[in-house]
Amino acid sequence: MISKYLEAGSTYAGDIDSLILLILAVVGFWGLLAEVVFFGLIFKFAEKEGVKALYVTGEDPKEKRWVSIPHYLTLIFDVMIIIGALRVWAEVKLDMPQADETVRVTAQQWAWTFTHPGPDGKLDTEDDIRTVDELHVEVGKTYHFELASRDVLHSFSVPIFRLKQDIVPGRIIKGWFKPVITGTYDIQCTEICGIGHGLMPAKIVISEAGKHQAWVKANAGVAAVAAPVSGSTGGMP
């Protein structure tokens, strides 16, 4: 459903979409049914001359069926949804498949710094590539990311991956993704981080292996200073 509007760009994006579709089917059906019954009753039992309303206490088990059966149905479908939800959650947030490469994401008011390993494939070496507001990855590779913040809370959101993770200052939060499509897409900050919150767009550039390697070679050792976009108030270095 969502991929109609926004490409499913990671291995787990499709699973999240299917989960959403499952929930939509379940709550859509039952929600619609409830609304139909509700409107039906309003029309059916509109005031009529000389017809007195029924006197129903609803305490008798036979009458109570009308709410207790839906009650148990809710429970059953809740269980169904929860199983789906927890499976997807485990896939995205609990599992950590072996990484091919690791990137470091540093957020600050109001810019992103992305640290890519250089040609040697390792972080914290001389050939690391640091970019501002642009993350370069290779399609089909499994990436780990390490999120850090220089000041306040931010949130690293890549809508095409269906990925979102808050960034907490003072901590390194890890996660993973594996892109399956190529192209250039939005990265958002989805936690309010001050007046420049809306001025924190970044891009993710997903390329074929050859193109990506060429980019890595051409930029090896580039250390773009983590310059703030506009008038950052700084914070902890």
Next chain:
Amino acid sequence: MIRPIATTREATGIPTGRLAVWWVIASEIVIFGGLLGSYLMHRLGHPEWAYQSVHTNTAAGAFNTFVLLTSSLFAVLAHDAAEHKDGKKAAKYLMITCLGGLTFLCVKGAEWTHEIREGFTLTSNTFWSFYYTAAGLHGIHVIAGMIIMLFVAADAAKGKELQRVENIGIYWHFVDLVWIFLFPLLYIAK
């Protein structure tokens, strides 16, 4: 002051004033609960805070515990006197309870003066922030209790509103109880 009829009803069998005090205490428990819960979470995550808490004065804290417990005893005696309709005696015991509160605050003041002189202030680190915030919040409750108690005692001495002696007593026991939690958490745990 003539009360609304509502105030004089007792559908639960508990007088309205006492019932309200219990609800006040219930809402206070969660306030202190939130603060102490936050402190405990931090404390467990920061074993190094033990090096800070050694600077608290356990003897003074213990003395204050004793003072508060004694004052609570006098609150009970005041309640007992009020039950026997002896307003004057109840007022006298309440004044002694107040004196206990005052002693507590004086000791606290001396402690804090000493600690601040040694350089342990509200902003020194998070242990001291909790120390001053929790004890300060408790101290405010002691002061508020004493002020209310003076009013209740003044009324009681004239034989009026004797049921309030019990109500303020319940509140005072609560203030006492909070200290019983604060003392080990802030002083003894080292």
Next chain:
Amino acid sequence: MSSNSESLGHLPIDAMSTAAGEATKTDTHGHSHDAHGGHGEHHEEQNFFLKYFWSTDHKIIGMQYLFTGMLMALVGGFTVYVFRMQIAFPGISVPGWGRVTPANYDGLITTHGSVMIFWVAMPVLIAALGNYLIPLMIGCDDMVFPRLNRLSYQIFAISILVLGASFLVKGGAFGGAWTSYPPLSAKAEYNLTPQGAPLWLLAVALEFVAFLLGGINFVTTVMNSRAPGMKMFDVPMVVWMIVIASILFMASVGPLVAGAVMLLFDQTVGTHFFDPNKGGDPILWQHLFWFFGHPEVYVVLLPATGIVAEIITVFSRKKLFAYKTVLYTAVGTGVLSFFVWAHHQFIAGIDPRMANIFSLTTLLISIPVAEMMFVFIATLYGGSIRLTVPMLWALAFIGEFLIGGVTGIFLGASGADIYFHDTYFVIAHFHYTFFPIAFISVFAAVTYWFPKMFGKMMNETFGKLHFWGTIIPFNFIFIPLFLLGVRGDHRRIFDYSRFPDLMKPGMPELRVLATLSLVTLLAFQAIFLLNFFYSLFKGKKADRNPWLANTLEWQTPSPPPHGNFPEGLPTVYRGPYEYSHPDRAQDYWPQNEKAAS
């Protein structure tokens, strides 16, 4: 149509002993019942100030809260108008405001959120209706602590002044969202509102104190001061709901009060409770906030469902289906609501395994809430439904809240929340719950109890026009927002043009549609205000029981005088929902009417 004249002969004991009726007939105020002794002994006309601003009468205090809440709703409505205009037409000079800067935008969204929840939903649903209705519906003359009640309103009024002051100080109003997450909210160098942030927090804290005092009063009053004969299950549902909500509030707000003190210290004296670089923990605030914040949803939801229960029974002439079940689901919801808070924090950096537990509890809470809706729908079965204005609102509550409820499942399911968290899907979801709560149910309540409050009937035609003019645009605001959320629009962004993926064809148009619908909705509120004030002064005079209802407030003159029941405080003989009883010719049976035999 006068109510039960035959019941008037049964004066309860306590009413006779104190001659409450006599006292209250002489004037509306200032008799011995008024706790404010200094003015209480005079019999001359009270001046305007004393009557309307210094009263201890629960009805006056209820109206103070109601009018204050309505005024604040205008503030909340104006702020949303300004920032929605900015979203739909970025960079436009908004009529009545001017150009919206990013700092303006953050201040506006923060004000909209906090005002609508803390200064509209809470005062109107809990304080206004609780104050006005509780003593009348349980059959006593006032709250048990009238002066405490007045103090509660005064503290509330001060909280508004403090909030207002935060707009005037250097740096302007706080813009860190109504959730006020540190470190952004804790340090001026991050939020750039050195005075606005602490003032905002102080205002919220004062508001909490006001409602704690009010809540203690409500709970004690209902526990102790019910009319003779009124047993636990004879209490009208709305009273039960306000009491449960007050207890929920009391039990959940404490940690946040402590948290507010800590955050205020972080802001003003330089402590580091929430500063990760100095041994603090910013996530702690989120726990304290949502431990309150989620029960708070039910604090406002429950009174709203109570209102709906009162109204649908009266206008379908039906007994409430399974009274006890409603009560148990309310209690169950309340208890469960303490175990779901972290579903707001699935991706906040908490241990991801915790999300499993909270996802489970969150889906579980859908069961009692859904059951409550089933009960309301079942109540309609076999009824004799009259679509009066209050009934339309009450039914709309059920229809719209259902949508809010089922969309919550998407967010409670942790796996799906990864995508939906902090998108417009969330906004649309909670407005489908909060708008029915804070506005639809309140319009139901105001149109239903207006004859009692002011002794005048409201105009039905204008009422229906206002109803459709609100409900239709409401759906046209939030259905587009659902779609935008699905397509990835994230929250609290003042201009989407920097995000190419969010500027695809159709998306700007949806934003414009939502904004235009909002403007339409706001414009229709003028009809409500017109109707309200026109009816107040020029409306048709109302009988004491125009809707032929059972509950006690309808068995006394409209509006009730000071002391509430001039014929003597009532005694209760039956439950509140004995409509269309088979043994009776009339289709209603007032609670205080003695059985014929």
